[in-house]
Amino acid sequence: MTLIDLANPSRFLSLAGRILPWLVAVTVLVLAIGLYQSATAPDDYQQGATVKIMFIHVPNAWLSMFVWSVMSVAALGTLVWRHPLADVAAKTAAPIGAAFTFLALLTGSLWGRPMWGTYWEWDARLTSVLILFLMYLGLMALWRAVEDPSRAARAAAVLTLVGAINIPIIKFSVDWWNTLHQPASVIRMGGTTLDRAFLIPLLVMAVGFTLLFLTLHIAAMRNEILRRRVRTLQMLQASKSAA
Amino acid sequence: MTLGPYASFIVMSYVAVATVVAALVTWVIADYRRQKARLRDLEAAGAVRRSGRSAAEVK
Numbered sequence: 015m016t017l018i019d020l021a022n023p024s025r026f027l028s029l030a031g032r033i034l035p036w037l038v039a040v041t042v043l044v045l046a047i048g049l050y051q052s053a054t055a056p057d058d059y060q061q062g063a064t065v066k067i068m069f070i071h072v073p074n075a076w077l078s079m080f081v082w083s084v085m086s087v088a089a090l091g092t093l094v095w096r097h098p099l100a101d102v103a104a105k106t107a108a109p110i111g112a113a114f115t116f117l118a119l120l121t122g123s124l125w126g127r128p129m130w131g132t133y134w135e136w137d138a139r140l141t142s143v144l145i146l147f148l149m150y151l152g153l154m155a156l157w158r159a160v161e162d163p164s165r166a167a168r169a170a171a172v173l174t175l176v177g178a179i180n181i182p183i184i185k186f187s188v189d190w191w192n193t194l195h196q197p198a199s200v201i202r203m204g205g206t207t208l209d210r211a212f213l214i215p216l217l218v219m220a221v222g223f224t225l226l227f228l229t230l231h232i233a234a235m236r237n238e239i240l241r242r243r244v245r246t247l248q249m250l251q252a253s254k255s256a257a
Numbered sequence: 258m259t260l261g262p263y264a265s266f267i268v269m270s271y272v273a274v275a276t277v278v279a280a281l282v283t284w285v286i287a288d289y290r291r292q293k294a295r296l297r298d299l300e301a302a303g304a305v306r307r308s309g310r311s312a313a314e315v316k
Contacts (some may be wrong), residue, residue: 024310053258063261067270073276109284113277121270128263226278233285240292247296247304 021098023239030236037229045222051215058212067125069215073223075118078146079181081111081227085153086178089171099235101167102242104174105157106234110227112150119143130194138187139195140179149177163242 023072046068058065085107122140123133134140153170160166188197199207206213260267 057261062263063259064263066260070270070274070310110281113281117274117277120273124266124270124273128266165292197272230285233289237288237292240289240296243295243306244292244295244299246305247299249302251299251302 023099023242025103026099027236027239030232034229034232034236037225038226041222041225041229044218044225046051048219048222051218055215056211061129064125064128065212067121068212069219071118071121071125072216073220074114074121075143076220077223077227078111078115078118078143079112079184080224081107082146082150082174082178082181084231085111085174089174092167092171093175099239101163101171102160102235102238103231104167104170105163105232108150108153108157110230110234112147112154114227115143115150119147124207126225136192137193137195138191139184139193142184142187146177146180146184149173149180153177163245236253 046160050064052069055066055069057063061068085104088100088104088107092104109193119140122143126135153173156170156173157166160169185198186224188195209218
């Protein structure tokens with residue numbers, strides 16, 4: 015099955031119905047393994063047990079950027095290729111991305127208080143992630159403000175692509191500026207600086223949260239297609255009544 | 258497993274994540290049921306797609 019085949023909403027619904035139960039099962043399994051590994055991971059020599067917050071903070075932080083990247087590809091799909099499901103994918107990813115970004119900010123704050131002595135610092139990394147969160151909210155507001163889905167899709171796609179400039183800023187903010195937030199320790203030139211005892215639970219949780227995003231996104235896309243069918247039927251009914 | 262002096266911060270983090278994930282899952286499931294119910298109601302009221310196929314059918 016190619017991407018073009020999935021352009022047919024009915025075919026997408028059929029595929030979603032088949033793969034969602036499997037995806038749910040794999041997601042639950044991987045997250046359960048990740049949670050067990052996180053619970054049994056040793057304490058860090060500096061952070062103590064607080065390192066356990068990293069196993070949920072880092073995957074959420076990665077996903078906050080990943081989801082916007084997915085939305086940016088979908089925005090290209092809307093503007094360049096006019097793929098019928100591109101704006102469905104972009105619209106439904108936004109609230110999920112906003113939730114992950116909120117969790118990255120919240121868990122980072124709860125880690126920061128005992129480790130840095132403060133819940134919040136206006137440094138480049140924290141501020142750029144807060145801007146990302148506000149952009150997610152702005153995008154969701156835009157989708158709700160414009161009634162016609164195709165007009166809303168084009169406006170949202172432009173805003174998404176403009177906002178994509180924030181993703182490399184978030185990623186490299188810790189290198190470009192002097193920040194309280196520590197530099198990258200997993201994905202970096204020269205390899206990871208993390209010990210395997212922390213790296214493995216972190217990666218398993220990252221895979222688990224990515225699967226969670228995929229599951230929620232496919233389910234939310236299915237809902238959005240059904241919502242558009244409702245709208246179409248209501249319009250057909252209204253035009254019949256008018257005639 | 259002992260969580261040390263900052264146990265409340267660790268527990269709060271995991272509870273927050275569990276709550277938000279549960280809210281997302283609930284939202285997706287409830288929205289699916291709502292849209293299916295609306296489609297069934299519309300079909301019961303005589304609305305049909307141009308293709309003639311059922312709108313509520315997702316298989």
